[in-house]
Amino acid sequence: MPRCINRAGAALLPLLLVVAGCSAGPSQRPAVAYHDGEQQVAPAPQPPKPQPVPPLGAAANDSLNWQDCTDQTRSELGSLPAGMTFSCARLLSTLDAPEAPERGTARNSLIRTGSGKVPLVVVGDVGGEPGTTFAARLATQLPPEIRNTFAIVGMDRRGTGESEPADCVPPQQREQVIGFDPRAAERSQLDQLLESVLKASQECLLKLDERLQAYDTWRTASDLEELRLELGVPRLHAIGRGEAGRLLTTYAERYPTSVGRFVIDGAPDPTRDSMGQAEYQAQAAEQTFDAFAEDCTGRGCPLGPNPRQAVTDLVERTRTAPLPAPGTSVPAGRVIQAVLQGLGDRNGWPALADALAAGTRGDGTRLAELSAPLVSPQGVNPPWFDGDLITSCNDTTLRVPPQRSTEIAQDWVGRFPLFGGAAAQRVVWCGSWPVPQQPLPSPRRADLPPIPVITTAHDPRSLAVGTDHLADELPTGVAMRWQGAGHGAIARSTCVTDAVSRFLVQGVVPTEGMACPE
Incomplete structure (x- = not known):
């Protein structure tokens, strides 16, 4: 093995040449081979090629114990289409906590409907309604061919x-975090939020112990793979809405040969860290609120000629005087969270306007109902806040110090008047959380089938340009755009839904960059 000798007094240029010649870094030159005494250059390795749209595959041959749960589902959704039935089961997979790798058991609740024989898995945001409820609701809205x-x-x-x-955060801390003043930007104010979040994380650590860090997107991807195996299918076909798009790209990085027909509907920007994504969410919510305000005034808005000013005044008032509501109260933070929930469903905008108008008259009942799932159990389902807190903090390695949190809050409250404070507070949530061992993988694989990625022009949770970045970053991503509003386009836009149906059922890839009208 050659050695490098650094002689004292050597000139700088020769020294640099010697160091460069003896460095251990990888060579950029092509490999050299010899054949019959002649030197030959070996061909450079070829990059992996995109895969074609995979076939649907054989009918499922699953080993899950499905039981009828139609009545329970009807009570959750309110009503069901005639003749539509549901069945439920439990999936057992490996917990795989950092302290006990490849050990322990995770138990996931499942639901199934439809007369087809090939499974199509539907997953949604970890901070939204439970996945079984979301899938059941979406199933009622999908076209018959799916x-x-x-x-x-x-x-x-x-x-x-x-x-x-x-379900580990004490109710008092949950209410304090969700209801926290969305315009707080001083260190002394944010220290109160930090104290509430610290108590929440301590209680979760005590209650969940080693399970705490096992609730993340990386390990949920392995749950999906176990689900595929239990369903008895060669590939997983799936729809992921919102933040669940990151779950599907993580699955694709871990299990590329198991990827079937994937569709991603309104996902966050993979090129930005958690703070950048929160900033984009604030911007997205502001833009969607403007679309809501324009729609409201066009209908004879109960908020008057300037809905933004009316809501701004309501938030300012409830910073010191929460609205009364049955069994609870609605401080400014919950007003903002209620608006965020309402903006996600374009069909519910008239009801959101009525709820806000009632708030301006001193009645917080409807705003409390909109934000209740975040802080209160809904039937058998626990509050949404806890799972959102744990998974989002386990998915990011970013930890922002208190002083930096103050700077972010001051900046975002000024730039995004309604939603900047709430977005900045999400960054604070993870300050005292254990740091995960590694960040989630970026979507980089080029050997995947085509994956349609749908952008919505006015999505309160995913800025359009951010979802476009995912389509660009994903080597086999196929960009689709809907000029409408709400969180997710599938089952809301006929144009998008028809294109998705052709892809899932017939394997017809949408035209790159296709745009659907509102």
Whole structure:
């Protein structure tokens, strides 16, 4: 093995040449081979090629113990289409906590509907309604050709719904964090939030112990792979809405040969860290609120000629005088959270306007109802906040010091008047949380099938340009755009839904960059 000798007094240039010649870094030169005494250059390795749209595969041959749960589902959704039935089951997978790798058991709640024989898994945001409820609701809105081709399967993600829910944050801390003043920007104010979050994280650590850090997207991807195996299918076909798009790209990085027909509907920007994503969410919510305000005034808005000013005044008033509501109160933070929930469903905008108008008259009942799932159990389902807190903090390595939190809050409250403070507070949530061992992988694989990525022009949770970045970053991503509003386009836009149906059922890839009108 050659050695490098650094002689005292050597000139700088020769020294640099010697160091460069003896460095241990990888060579950039092509490999050299010899054949019959002649030197030959070996061909450079070829990059992996994109895969074609995979076939649907054989009918499921699953080993899960499905039981009828139609009545329970009807009570959750309120009503069901005639003849539509549901069945439920439990999936057992490996917990794989950092302290006990490849050990322990995770139990995930599942739901299934549809007359088709090929499973189509539907997953949603970890901070939204439980996955089984989301999948059941979406199934009622999907076209018959999808329900007749597929058995639509929903799963409560780790720590949510009935999948061993976290439910570890004391009610007082949960209310304090969700209701916290969205315009707080001083260190002394934010220290109160930090104290509430610290108590919440301590209680979760005591209650969940080693399970705490096992509730994340990386390990949920392994739950999906276990689900595929239990369903008895060669590939997983799936729809992921919102933040669940990150779950599907993580799954694709870990299990590329198991990827079937994937569709991602309104996902966060993979090129930005958690703070950048929170900033984008604030910007997205502001833009969507403007669309809501324009729609409201066009209908004879109960908020008057300037809905933004009316809501701004309501938030300012409730900073010191929360609205009364049956069994609770609605401080400014919950007003903002209620608006965020309402903006996600374009069909519910008239009801959101009525709830806000009632708030301006001193009645917080409807705003309390909109934000209740975040802080209170809904039937068998626990509050959404706990699972969102745990998974989001386990998914990011970013920890922002208190002084930096103050600077962010001051900046975002000024730039995003309604939603900047709430977004900045999400960054604070993880300050005292254990740091995960590694960040989630970026979507980089080029050997995947085509994956449609749908952008919505006015999505309160995913800025359009951020979802476009995912389509760009994903080597096999196919960008689709809807000019409408709400969180997710599938089952809301006929144009998008028809294109998704052709892809899932027939394997027809949407045209790159196709745009659907509002």
